[in-house]
Amino acid sequence: MIRIYRSGCAACEGVEMVGTDWTLPPDTLWIDLIEPTREEDTAIEQALGLSIPTREEMSELEASSRLYRENGATYVTADIIHNSEMELPTVDPVTFILTHGPLVTIRYFDPRPFTMFTDKLEREPYLCESGADMFLNLMEAIIDRASEVLSRTAHKVEGVSTHIFSGADTTVGYRHLITKLGRAQIANSRIEQSLAGLSRVFAFVALDERLEMNADKREHLKSLGRDASSLLAHSQAVAAGITFQLSATLGLINIQQSSIFKVLSLVTMALMPPTLIGAIYGMNFEHMPELTWWWGYPLALGLMALSSAIPLMWFKRKGWF
Known part of the structure; x- marks a missing residue:
């Protein structure tokens, strides 16, 4: 043109x-x-x-x-x-x-x-x-x-x-x-x-x-x-x-990632002793009333799910993912 x-x-x-x-x-x-x-x-x-x-x-x-x-x-x-x-x-x-x-x-x-x-x-x-x-x-x-x-x-x-x-x-x-x-x-x-x-x-x-x-x-x-x-x-x-x-x-x-890893490391260190004790002694007792509870297994599954959900909700609130 x-x-x-x-x-x-x-x-x-x-x-x-x-x-x-x-x-x-x-x-x-x-x-x-x-x-x-x-x-x-x-x-x-x-x-x-x-x-x-x-x-x-x-x-x-x-x-x-x-x-x-x-x-x-x-x-x-x-x-x-x-x-x-x-x-x-x-x-x-x-x-x-x-x-x-x-x-x-x-x-x-x-x-x-x-x-x-x-x-x-x-x-x-x-x-x-x-x-x-x-x-x-x-x-x-x-x-x-x-x-x-x-x-x-x-x-x-x-x-x-x-x-x-x-x-x-x-x-x-x-x-x-x-x-x-x-x-x-x-x-x-x-x-x-x-x-x-x-x-x-x-x-x-x-x-x-x-x-x-x-x-x-x-x-x-x-x-x-x-x-x-x-x-x-x-x-x-x-x-x-x-x-x-x-x-x-x-x-x-x-810096943010370092702070996140520091928190996770502290949480991991805090949970290691009870985890170790529970792993060694948790099933070595003669009297465990939970074994006879008919709702014990569902309760354990619910506690597992809750223990996983609470940290995830906290991480999301902190904006870590």
Whole structure:
């Protein structure tokens, strides 16, 4: 699918069909390729005289495949967070091509920052005057969204920390807490991956003449770079907090288990002498009235069941299982 945004328009226009006679409107500021077909790739390549990377090329991890210049255009690929409303957000690559004309983006999913940015364009149709403006404002939306996701993850981690160190008996919930910490760590690592990639993108794009030669755009880009660096530092602090809380949780589990084993050891030691005496002398007496009781056997079975049930009920009340 091809969507184009033209100067002064209130919304992106969808291109229904491209053919050999299709031409790009001269006032186009942004070309958004969403899961493009080969025909759509070819049409844009012919219109701009540039090559469009494939999905496989976008997924490559080496820097030379993600940050490069070709035919006067700057190609950058960054991992963008999406599905952030779920417990485990995901990251997928998006390629941005800065040309002397419009900005070109290639993506195979629908991240929230793109929707936020198009909504903003509807409210402010004259927000951007060039493809470079489009790039900077779109990156600002991506950074804002990453900040929101990171803040939500940090809040979850803080909630777990409060629960762990509240002083209440949290033995029963330890498995749940460890699961939440593990999910928070995965989410945070993906946020960190995205922010690290964005920092590299900003450093590389800073050398592009379309941004380097314009003081306002250059300052805007530096501001985005500082935001990405500060969020990256915050993400690393969250990761350190998760590691500490996970270690603390495991330590508290060990303390609880040690306390349980201490109680069981004391109970066992207390019952060993009477058990030993009963085992040696319990059946070695001539006069045992219980042998003639008609309800003696059921009574013994009931006492066995009761003696097993009482410790189990006590263990459950203590939260040991």
